[in-house]
Amino acid sequence: xxxxxxxxxxxxxxxxxxxxxxxxxxxxxxxxxxxxxxxxxxxxxxxxxxxxxxxxxxxxxxxxxxxxxxxxxxxxxxxxxxxxxxxxxxxxxxxxxxxxxxxxxxxxxxxxxxxxxxxxxxxxxxxxxxxxxxxxxxxxxxxxxxxxxxxxxxxxxxxxxxxxxxxxxxxxxxxxxxxxxxxxxxxxxxxxxxxxxxxxxxxxxxxxxxxxxxxxxxxxxxxxxxxxxxxxxxxxxxxxxxxxxxxxxxxxxxxxxxxxxxxxxxxxxxxxxxxxxxxxxxxxxxxxxxxxxxxxxxxxxxxxxxxxxxxxxxxxxxxx
Amino acid sequence: xxxxxxxxxxxxxxxxxxxxxxxxxxxxxxxxxxxxxxxxxxxxxxxxxxxxxxxxxxxxxxxxxxxxxxxxxxxxxxxxxxxxxxxxxxxxxxxxxxxxxxxxxxxxxxxxxxxxxxxxxxxxxxxxxxxxxxxxxxxxxxxxxxxxxxxxxxxxxxxxxxxxxxxxxx
Amino acid sequence: xxxxxxxxxxxxxxxxxxxxxxxxxxxxxxxxxxxxxxxxxxxxxxxxxxxxxxxxxxxxxxxxxxxxxxxxxxxxxxxxxxxxxxxxxxxxxxxxxxxxxxxxxxxxxxxxxxxxxxxxxxxxxxxxxxxxxxxxxxxxxxxxxxxxxxxxxxxxxxxxxxxxxxxxxxxxxxxxxxxxxxxxxxxxxxxxxxxxxxxxxxxxxxxxxxxxxxxxxxxxxxxxxxxxxxxxxxxxxxxxxxxxxxxxxxxxxxxxxxxxxxxxxxxxxxxxxxxxxxxxxxxxxxxxxxxxxxxxxxxxxxxxxxxxxxxxxxxxxxxxxxxxxxxxxxxxxxxxxxxxxxxxxxxxxxxxxxxxxxxxxxxxxxxxxxxxxxxxxxxxxxxxxxxxxxxxxxxxxxxxxxxxxxxxxxxxxxxxxxxxxxxxxxxxxxxxxxxxxxxxxxxxxxxxxxxxxxxxxxxxxxxxxxxxxxxxxxxxxxxxxxxxxxxxxxxxxxxxx
Numbered sequence: 001x002x003x004x005x006x007x008x009x010x011x012x013x014x015x016x017x018x019x020x021x022x023x024x025x026x027x028x029x030x031x032x033x034x035x036x037x038x039x040x041x042x043x044x045x046x047x048x049x050x051x052x053x054x055x056x057x058x059x060x061x062x063x064x065x066x067x068x069x070x071x072x073x074x075x076x077x078x079x080x081x082x083x084x085x086x087x088x089x090x091x092x093x094x095x096x097x098x099x100x101x102x103x104x105x106x107x108x109x110x111x112x113x114x115x116x117x118x119x120x121x122x123x124x125x126x127x128x129x130x131x132x133x134x135x136x137x138x139x140x141x142x143x144x145x146x147x148x149x150x151x152x153x154x155x156x157x158x159x160x161x162x163x164x165x166x167x168x169x170x171x172x173x174x175x176x177x178x179x180x181x182x183x184x185x186x187x188x189x190x191x192x193x194x195x196x197x198x199x200x201x202x203x204x205x206x207x208x209x210x211x212x213x214x215x216x217x218x219x220x221x222x223x224x225x226x227x228x229x230x231x232x233x234x235x236x237x238x239x240x241x242x243x244x245x246x247x248x249x250x251x252x253x254x255x256x257x258x259x260x261x262x263x264x265x266x267x268x269x270x271x272x273x274x275x276x277x278x279x280x281x282x283x284x285x286x287x288x289x290x291x292x293x294x295x296x297x298x299x300x301x302x303x304x305x306x307x308x309x310x311x312x313x314x315x316x317x318x319x320x
Numbered sequence: 321x322x323x324x325x326x327x328x329x330x331x332x333x334x335x336x337x338x339x340x341x342x343x344x345x346x347x348x349x350x351x352x353x354x355x356x357x358x359x360x361x362x363x364x365x366x367x368x369x370x371x372x373x374x375x376x377x378x379x380x381x382x383x384x385x386x387x388x389x390x391x392x393x394x395x396x397x398x399x400x401x402x403x404x405x406x407x408x409x410x411x412x413x414x415x416x417x418x419x420x421x422x423x424x425x426x427x428x429x430x431x432x433x434x435x436x437x438x439x440x441x442x443x444x445x446x447x448x449x450x451x452x453x454x455x456x457x458x459x460x461x462x463x464x465x466x467x468x469x470x471x472x473x474x475x476x477x478x479x480x481x482x483x484x485x486x487x488x489x490x
Numbered sequence: 491x492x493x494x495x496x497x498x499x500x501x502x503x504x505x506x507x508x509x510x511x512x513x514x515x516x517x518x519x520x521x522x523x524x525x526x527x528x529x530x531x532x533x534x535x536x537x538x539x540x541x542x543x544x545x546x547x548x549x550x551x552x553x554x555x556x557x558x559x560x561x562x563x564x565x566x567x568x569x570x571x572x573x574x575x576x577x578x579x580x581x582x583x584x585x586x587x588x589x590x591x592x593x594x595x596x597x598x599x600x601x602x603x604x605x606x607x608x609x610x611x612x613x614x615x616x617x618x619x620x621x622x623x624x625x626x627x628x629x630x631x632x633x634x635x636x637x638x639x640x641x642x643x644x645x646x647x648x649x650x651x652x653x654x655x656x657x658x659x660x661x662x663x664x665x666x667x668x669x670x671x672x673x674x675x676x677x678x679x680x681x682x683x684x685x686x687x688x689x690x691x692x693x694x695x696x697x698x699x700x701x702x703x704x705x706x707x708x709x710x711x712x713x714x715x716x717x718x719x720x721x722x723x724x725x726x727x728x729x730x731x732x733x734x735x736x737x738x739x740x741x742x743x744x745x746x747x748x749x750x751x752x753x754x755x756x757x758x759x760x761x762x763x764x765x766x767x768x769x770x771x772x773x774x775x776x777x778x779x780x781x782x783x784x785x786x787x788x789x790x791x792x793x794x795x796x797x798x799x800x801x802x803x804x805x806x807x808x809x810x811x812x813x814x815x816x817x818x819x820x821x822x823x824x825x826x827x828x829x830x831x832x833x834x835x836x837x838x839x840x841x842x843x844x845x846x847x848x849x850x851x852x853x854x855x856x857x858x859x860x861x862x863x864x865x866x867x868x869x870x871x872x873x874x875x876x877x878x879x880x881x882x883x884x885x886x887x888x889x890x891x892x893x894x895x896x897x898x899x900x901x902x903x904x905x906x907x908x909x910x911x912x913x914x915x916x917x918x919x920x921x922x923x924x925x926x927x928x929x930x931x932x933x934x935x936x937x938x939x940x941x942x943x944x945x946x947x948x949x950x951x952x953x954x955x956x957x958x959x960x961x962x963x964x965x966x967x968x969x970x971x972x973x974x975x976x977x978x979x980x981x982x983x984x985x986x987x
Contacts (some may be wrong), residue, residue, distance in 0.1 A: 002883075035486055049826075373677055374946070384679065391661045394657055470882050
């Protein structure tokens with residue numbers, strides 16, 4: 001009786017061990033064999049998060065497995081990127097990265113504590129490019145950089161940003177330094193909260209994506225001041241808004257969102273994911289979403305993304 | 321079954337012997353000393369653990385420092401309050417540690433720790449079955465179907481998480 | 491008005507009600523099982539909603555959210571293990587009632603209170619959203635700090651006999667909350683170069699260790715849960731008398747209002763609401779000494795508040811795109827996927843869908859009540875399950891739940907460590923609930939404090955810069971005076987004896 005029990009017990013153990021999730025994917029040609037998770041390291045409901053969740057719904061069609069979108073928040077993306085170092089090559093978890101993580105954060109104050117580097121990741125495809133905009137509390141009547149400079153002569157400028165070591169925070173710092181104004185960056189946990197702070201008059205200014213500010217601009221609560229690009233924009237909502245390039249400043253760059261995997265991943269795996277997402281980006285529903293979010297399709301590959309990172313790093317280092 | 325009976329008897333006898341042994345202690349004094357030690361240790365560790373990048377007076381160290389200073393002061397207060405009670409014979413705090421209860425707790429803790437350590441080597445379902453059987457055995461259960469129920473629950477939880485909820489358990 | 495009628499018409503499809511009830515059931519189960527939380531449920535089932543339209547997906551997700559708020563109370567009451575953080579306040583008086591053989595009554599109160607809170611909140615959302623939104627707009631960073639500071643004074647109320655030990659426990663919680671990355675500068679704090687500490691400790695992991703796993707260690711005492719005879723338990727009369735209803739009415743109404751106010755503030759949610767209300771109920775109660783020993787007002791207050799948050803938290807979410815707590819943040823993602831961009835114009839551009847969802851919330855609470863009534867009888871049988879089966883099964887759920895939060899085995903180890911820490915603290919007579927309060931409030935309090943000082947260029951006057959701020963300061967001073975006065979009274983009674 002006891003012997004039978006022992007045998008059954010060990011049989012159960014062996015069978016159940018078979019169910020245990022080990023990561024021994026030896027056959028690369030069969031990748032992916034189970035669901036893929038894409039981690040967005042930024043705010044829930046933000047532009048990257050919405051893009052992630054929407055594109056993930058088409059994943060099964062092109063990759064043959066479900067693609068799950070998830071978030072991992074903290075320190076403007078640093079927490080998720082640091083935790084990602086625990087992943088191995090050919091992992092089923094992918095992550096987003098951008099110039100904020102690789103060009104700005106390591107090169108600003110506190111950067112020595114960063115535990116990851118660009119080389120720990122392999123870029124697969126950039127999902128979009130977007131332009132940041134600075135908006136102001138509409139009661140201040142600030143519509144361009146000249147108004148801003150005038151305001152800044154008598155007031156210490158408070159700018160609400162989504163994390164002090166982020167891509168947008170650097171843009172704010174560089175602009176203020178170029179204008180020779182005194183400022184403080186006030187960190188919030190998400191662009192929506194930063195915009196709300198500006199709308200309430202708590203800080204006078206905020207930096208965000210255009211679509212995030214759209215609601216407040218439309219309602220007349222915030223006014224756009226400047227775009228962080230060469231030529232500005234002129235759309236229905238953002239009428240005749242100049243770009244920092246037009247004032248002769250060089251510190252601007254587009255915001256990107258690159259889908260990445262862990263270093264050492266087999267090139268065929270990278271190719272598979274890239275091709276799948278290229279197809280997804282062609283879908284009309286995705287194009288509509290991008291129009292609504294005021295972002296552009298810009299499927300940079302690894303080389304192009306590295307160039308982008310290097311150029312932003314150069315901008316950051318030169319302004320130090 | 322004879323083996324199980326003799327194990328049971330040995331457990332009962334040991335239990336009785338341990339049950340009679342108690343250790344008296346003053347939770348307030350020990351607590352105060354422990355908290356004092358921890359707060360001093362963390363205050364000393366603070367410069368190396370929190371690097372300052374800002375120049376403002378209120379910075380990344382402010383809150384943790386404030387918190388540990390409060391703990392420091394309160395643990396000293398607690399310590400002297402208790403000493404005063406002892407000296408003035410006003411009824412100091414006193415608790416009893418029953419060795420039997422503590423040994424049992426230690427055994428449960430060992431099972432839990434073992435469960436945690438086995439998660440990666442043998443997987444969630446297998447380690448849950450092992451843990452479940454150990455815990456049920458700890459309660460000195462003789463009915464075999466209790467063990468079967470616990471094992472079945474372990475398997476069910478593992479399968480639901482893995483295949484329904486898509487959570488990759490180890 | 492047409493919009494509302496059109497909204498009702500869109501709501502009344504059988505599929506919406508089916509999804510609603512599935513969500514309610516799932517929420518109740520996840521909320522009730524220690525180790526599984528509402529947040530986990532929403533995260534795991536969110537992908538299923540991508541193919542549903544906006545109304546069915548919100549009926550499903552809100553069903554999970556509301557039922558989860560109630561479900562946590564079930565395990566808190568029956569096995570002293572809160573299924574969710576906000577059930578910890580319910581546990582304080584719920585579990586003693588179970589020990590007295592009154593578990594069915596306790597669960598009935600929890601259900602009625604939850605339904606009342608949820609309906610109150612849903613009706614506020616339906617009729618007063620614009621006004622409440624205006625009030626939310628008036629709250630800024632210094633106000634958020636002061637409300638958190640007020641929250642910290644609750645530690646005194648849940649410290650039990652020793653205020654000193656309670657405050658120390660609270661400080662432990664505050665310290666643990668600061669481990670990881672500094673939210674204002676991005677620098678690291680107390681991570682000891684260990685990558686696993688980088689993201690700090692998730693509150694669910696701590697909850698599982700502090701309350702669920704530590705409770706298993708306490709099973710070493712081999713006491714049965716119920717301290718009265720099984721005969722008395724089976725004869726339990728769970729009906730509530732008129733006088734009991736009368737007793738619960740004031741704390742319930744007060745808690746509903748507190749829950750709504752807390753709900754509209756970003757960063758604070760059901761946990762804060764339930765503790766605030768518990769404390770407030772204790773202050774206004776004529777049976778103050780019974781709190782912590784099985785007082786029905788305590789359960790009523792905590793449960794009303796944590797469900798009153800549900801509707802109110804949608805107000806800043808829908809009007810400003812600002813989530814009230816982490817669970818609701820996920821709902822923000824669901825909104826965006828369905829093309830519903832939050833903002834001042836949401837009700838004009840998608841009025842029909844919005845009203846359908848809001849009216850649907852009223853029905854969600856009604857169905858939660860119906861499901862709860864039926865399921866309570868089933869849940870009450872849990873205490874009949876032999877401890878030898880119940881204990882390992884709870885532990886298995888805890889391990890699965892702790893792992894699922896971040897798909898990390900290390901987190902399970904953290905839970906185990908917290909269980910050990912809680913055990914040691916209990917042996918030294920330190921209360922563990924204040925640790926939870928410190929954990930819940932720590933980050934938000936510090937962030938808002940430091941942010942306020944940056945905004946004001948270091949001037950502390952920002953904390954008295956608005957009527958709301960001054961109001962909170964008065965409340966904080968009143969709370970501290972009350973604590974001091976109670977302590978003095980206690981010490982006087984002790985020395986008289």
